[in-house]
Amino acid sequence: MGRLFWKIFAGFWLTLLLTVLVVTAALVIREEARRSEESVLAAGPRSSIALRMAWTTARHGGEAGLRSLLTNWPEYEGDPPLVVNAAGGEFLGREVPAEVLQIARERYAEWNQLRDSERGGEWRKRSVRAWQDAAGEEWLMFFPQTAARAPERSASISIGRIEAPALLALAALLASLAVSAVLARHFSQPIRKLQDAFLAASKGELGVRVAQVMGRRRDEIGELGREFDGMAQQLQQLVGSQQRLLHDVSHELRSPLARLQVAVGLARQRPAQAEAALARIEREAERLDMLVGEILTLARLEGQTPQRGEDYVDIVELLDSVVEDARFEAEGSERRVVFTTGVEGELVIRARGELLHRAVDNVLRNALRHSPSQSVVELNLSRDVASRALHITIADAGPGVPEAELAVIFEPFHRGETTSGSGYGLGLAIARRAVEAHGGRMWAHNRASGGLEVHIELPPAAAL
Incomplete structure (x- = not known):
């Protein structure tokens, strides 16, 4: 059961409590008024x-x-009752205050009316009684309030004292209305804000957030608001990255297409150089094919949620394969690739082998491209004993990356000031998306001795 259940439960009992309090207050007020009279x-x-x-x-x-x-009335009982006839004369000749006599007559008339009513039983507890003497004259008998006869309060108030039975229903209605209004406002206000936020998001306003409206709510509505903010942020990032990708793709395609148009124009104007123009067209077509392939790979990885791998992969064997290919390409440039590992034997993980192979290969190729001749590129595999996460580091001896660019080198089509060659700036972006698709993370920093060091961390869930 969630927090909303407990809020509704609390509201129900609050309604009952308010009803009891209202009825009790009404009874107490009425009882005090009666005692005052x-x-x-x-x-x-x-x-x-x-x-x-x-x-x-x-x-x-x-x-x-x-x-x-009356003459022999016990002293411990205080004064005897007053006995007064219709003319106001007292039986023993005592003085009777006019106010007391008037109230006694009114009270006696009221009690006479109760004798045949539904509350007829109460008239026997009256404070005024009447007696007729032998001549038929009526005498009222009552006790005036004195210190010896202080008001005697009952410990409880009977529900039967309510003049109108509808008071209980009215109190319950008012209490339920008050609690319902509070609960309705408590629930409806954030729901309306969520409705407005969904409407704004449907119109493309993905920057809308409801966290401030939800405040510190910890119930299901608060969780829904936080989930909405997370969804809106993810959609905003996804749409933003797609827009940037579309802009960068259009920019990157413009140059090879322009070269193709120039080559076609030269072939038409100078038939004698048609062979060279065709060779240029072929190279540009290959570049376009490579660019489109990388863009498709990046597009498939964009927005992909982390998931467990479909294959069982020996990570040591996979890295050996990547290093072997890199060594073959590095022989002509007199660069070396060194692979070290602190893991003994096989280390089988669940991963998408081809995707992980491409991620490490892209980083290693990037390191070779930026390393000077006669330098060494180091690849290391380790495993954290405490967290059991896998850690892959690739370090080169190149010029490194300006500190201001470290946060953006994994963005698509980013090429820094120190970048050389014909790359499109998609290799590191594809590598990071591939690592994130495995639930891992990727970052880089400059080495103190010079060069760039890239870190790949895979979660322990990938390792068996």
């Missing part, structure tokens, strides 16, 4: 029981029994 009258369980005792005594013992009870 009843602060004039004592309405706790203790007062209710004492009031019921006085009412029962008056009902069964008459005026004499009630008077005896």
Whole structure:
């Protein structure tokens, strides 16, 4: 399960928590308001029981029994209840505050209405009771709020105290709406940005990125945004390299085609020199064929993802073959090729043998081309003990490469200031693409003793 699941899960429980909090807050507010209204009258369980005792005594013992009870009221119970008739006279002649009497009458009227309602059970817990004497006169009995009868708070609030049952549904609705709005904004905003980015990319705007919009998101949407940025960057590089390749190819084809046109024109104008013109045409055709072949090879390697090789190749034998061919070509220029290895016996890897052979051969030929006469080109094979990666180095004794050009010598059609000969600047580019197709990497640096040293590193996954 991904992070989106946990966010939705958290949102669900947050909705429940908000619902509980809203309902609890509403109940607490209502309860406090009720207690504030009843602060004039004592309405706790203790007062209710004492009031019921006085009412029962008056009902069964008459005026004499009630008077005896009120006169002999226990001191630890505080003052006895007030007993007031319709005219405002108190049973024992005590003074009754007008505000207390008014609230007692209102409360008694309210409790009478509850007697036959759905909450009829609550009227028995009332703070005001009525008693009729033998003459039929009605007396209200109640306790005024005093220090001895402080408000008694219950430990819990019953859900039944809600005046409107719809309050719970309303609280759940409001909480769910709030959480849904937050989640919708949290999810929809980056999705809209992704939609705009995809639309821009479809129109060719490959420089668009969404990483800044995603921020520090670590869920699936954030991963999707990072994947989009990676895809857009790869497409931008691929399209850019194709555009540069098309520009460079058109530039490189222009010169041999121009020479072909000149040779054809000379053959027509000077029939006596037709043989020399035909020889020139043949050479230019061979050069074009070689150039087109290298361009096709580079085009096939461009944008190719790293993959495991299809063949089992002995890398030592492969390098021996490359060195043997290079030595044969170097004999006429009095250059030598030396192959050293720290690997004993065979070293079989999974690789595309022909492609890897061409990569090493291109680098070695480039080293021979830039090495002076009577010099040595060194090729070394080693294996890192810790990472098990294969390392191939090719070092020459030539003039080297300016530091500013080291980063671009592997670009197609690049020919530096020290480059000589008729090459098209595709050899090192093809070599690097071939190495990268095996999941490896390739770089170069100038040697302290002079010359250039090229490094080829193949990942341990290639070695068995």
